Amino acid sequence: MEIVGSRRKSSLLSSAGDAFPTLPLYRSAPELEVRLEDFELYAIHRLRVLKGISDGLSRGKKPNEMENLIKDLWKVNMMHSEAAEVINKDIVSHFVLRLVYCREEELRRWFLSMETTLFRYRFQLETPEAQRALLAEFDLPYKAINNAEYETVKDKLNQVVRSTGQSLSSADTIYYKVPFEQVPELVATRRVYILKGYAYVAMNQVNSLLVTQHRSNLSKALVLTNRKWTSMIREQEKDRLTPIVEALSVSYLGPDYSQPKEYGEILLKDIDQVAKKSFPLCMRHLFGKLKEDHHLKHGGRMQLGLFLKGVGLNLDDALAFWKAEFSRKVGAERFDKEYAYGIRHNYGKEGKRTDYTPYSCQKIITSTPGVGDHHGCPYRHFSEDNLRAALSTMGVGNRAVEDVMDKVRNRHYQLACTLTFEAIHGASCDEGINHPNQYYTDSKKVLESRNNSKGT
Numbered sequence: 394m395e396i397v398g399s400r401r402k403s404s405l406l407s408s409a410g411d412a413f414p415t416l417p418l419y420r421s422a423p424e425l426e427v428r429l430e431d432f433e434l435y436a437i438h439r440l441r442v443l444k445g446i447s448d449g450l451s452r453g454k455k456p457n458e459m460e461n462l463i464k465d466l467w468k469v470n471m472m473h474s475e476a477a478e479v480i481n482k483d484i485v486s487h488f489v490l491r492l493v494y495c496r497e498e499e500l501r502r503w504f505l506s507m508e509t510t511l512f513r514y515r516f517q518l519e520t521p522e523a524q525r526a527l528l529a530e531f532d533l534p535y536k537a538i539n540n541a542e543y544e545t546v547k548d549k550l551n552q553v554v555r556s557t558g559q560s561l562s563s564a565d566t567i568y569y570k571v572p573f574e575q576v577p578e579l580v581a582t583r584r585v586y587i588l589k590g591y592a593y594v595a596m597n598q599v600n601s602l603l604v605t606q607h608r609s610n611l612s613k614a615l616v617l618t619n620r621k622w623t624s625m626i627r628e629q630e631k632d633r634l635t636p637i638v639e640a641l642s643v644s645y646l647g648p649d650y651s652q653p654k655e656y657g658e659i660l661l662k663d664i665d666q667v668a669k670k671s672f673p674l675c676m677r678h679l680f681g682k683l684k685e686d687h688h689l690k691h692g693g694r695m696q697l698g699l700f701l702k703g704v705g706l707n708l709d710d711a712l713a714f715w716k717a718e719f720s721r722k723v724g725a726e727r728f729d730k731e732y733a734y735g736i737r738h739n740y741g742k743e744g745k746r747t748d749y750t751p752y753s754c755q756k757i758i759t760s761t762p763g764v765g766d767h768h769g770c771p772y773r774h775f776s777e778d779n780l781r782a783a784l785s786t787m788g789v790g791n792r793a794v795e796d797v798m799d800k801v802r803n804r805h806y807q808l809a810c811t812l813t814f815e816a817i818h819g820a821s822c823d824e825g826i827n828h829p830n831q832y833y834t835d836s837k838k839v840l841e842s843r844n845n846s847k848g849t
Contacts, residue, residue: 415523416515417480418530418607419614422488425481432489433637438470439486440641443507448825450510451805463514491611492626493641495618500642505615509608516600528599531606535569538593543568546586550593553586567596576601643755650703650830651750658705661714667704671836673810673829674771674783675757676700682767687722692760692768694732696752698739703751703830708740753828754807772797772806789816 427435445466449459471486473479487508494504516524543550543566550568573592578601579585585592594602627635659667668680679697683689689697694715701711715736719728734743741748754770762769771780777798784794793816800809810826818839826832 415480416512416519416527417484417487418527419484419487419491419611423481423484425485427485429633431485432634433641435482435486436489436493436641437644438482439490440644441470442466442511443490443504446507446510447503448808451800451803451808459510460514460517463511464518467515489638490641491615491618492622493638495615495622496639496642501612501615501619505608505612508611509604512607513600513604516603524599528603531603533571533602533606535571535602537567538570542570546588546593549586549588550595553584554595557582557584569594569596569599569602571602575605577605643759648828648831650828651748658707658710659701661706661710664701664706664714670840671833673826673832674787674813675769676829676833677787678771678783679767683718687718687720690766690768691735692762692766694735695739696757696760696768698736699749699751700829700833702739702749704833708737708742711736711740751828751830754810754826757829758806770806772801772809773804777801784813787813787817789813 442463446459446463449462454462471479471482473482490504494500516527519527570591571594573580573585573587573590576585576592576594576598579594579598580587580592584598585594587593630638668677672680676697679689679693682693683697698711698715701714706714712733715732716725716728719732723731737743739749757768758770758773760769762774771783775783780801781794781798784797789797793812797809797812797816800806800812807826810832811822814822814826814832814835818836820839822835826835
């Protein structure tokens with residue numbers, strides 16, 4: 394796969410014709426040129442699919458719900474205006490993200506899990522003919538049992554079918570005999586008959602066999618890709634691809650909230666009340682510490698300051714807000730000399746005149762607060778006792794607190810924040826919380842809707 398500036402790509406389908414399957418096995422990088430802008434854009438689109446899958450699994454969605462979710466995610470993110478480019482986008486995006494997520498064990502584990510889930514559901518959505526073609530392409534060393542062997546185990550196989558509530562068509566009476574460790578999902582859910590170390594897998598269960606094999610192949614490929622990345626690619630592409638690859642694993646894919654959109658400016662006189670009602674925990678904590686200590690270190694000032702900018706606090710009010718607090722500790726003169734510049738800089742009025750954007754959840758979660766710092770994500774960086782106390786102060790009930798803590802233990806920090814939002818507001822947040830300013834906006838929507846309902 395060669396990355397080029399802006400040259401036109403050749404279609405992978407134009408040379409492969411109908412022989413290329415709808416669901417690729419991603420065995421080797423394609424022989425085609427990819428524009429640099431598509432290299433990043435395709436990866437972002439696929440990443441939206443994988444993160445949607447991750448959120449669905451974290452929320453405990455049922456298999457039929459996951460199937461519908463994945464269909465919708467794929468349709469929204471992975472289609473292309475040119476039909477011939479759909480398969481190209483699929484393959485290119487996979488290999489770009491393989492490069493992105495090969496670099497660390499935790500990244501590899503997440504990517505492997507999400508891609509395996511995506512493969513499983515996409516395989517299920519294929520036609521029976523396409524499924525059999527994919528089975529043949531895997532070239533697994535398993536053959537269907539003959540009629541004589543089928544007759545000897547038929548009663549046992551039918552018992553398994555009845556016990557699991559399955560129904561078999563004539564095609565499903567084809568069984569494959571495989572080592573039981575190759576189908577752990579089926580064994581764990583008691584959906585196969587096992588005899589002498591072999592599991593009898595019906596045709597309609599073959600997806601479990603292929604998923605296991607696909608996961609194994611991808612796991613090995615990620616290790617090999619990591620070796621190539623560290624030994625060669627990272628240095629060779631340090632000025633072109635490496636910055637893109639390193640940024641993608643922690644990229645935020647939603648709105649940047651650089652300017653307030655729906656609710657305009659927030660007035661200085663209202664900020665204390667709004668903080669209690671509509672700030673997420675990370676910002677409530679910073680806001681509270683600022684009021685308590687009349688000071689925040691640089692990381693806290695950046696995280697809270699850009700958030701306030703995003704919710705609509707204008708520059709003059711921001712200077713007045715920070716000066717009112719800091720002056721009580723360092724004095725007005727020192728504030729003007731040492732801190733006012735940084736606030737103007739965040740608003741693009743100093744230095745390079747960059748219009749800085751508020752931090753996303755991903756950026757906050759991956760930050761590393763030091764001693765005396767109060768920035769970061771409370772769901773990740775607080776102790777359990779401190780987090781419980783903070784949630785209780787916000788008005789989260791005992792049962793909801795336990796649900797939140799369960800997500801925290803499993804490192805689903807954004808979902809923990811989503812559950813907090815839902816517990817406080819009594820409203821669902823299906824898309825999940827991905828940005829502190831999104832939390833604020835969604836909170837304002839709920840409260841405004843509630844106030845309008847009371848007024849009618």
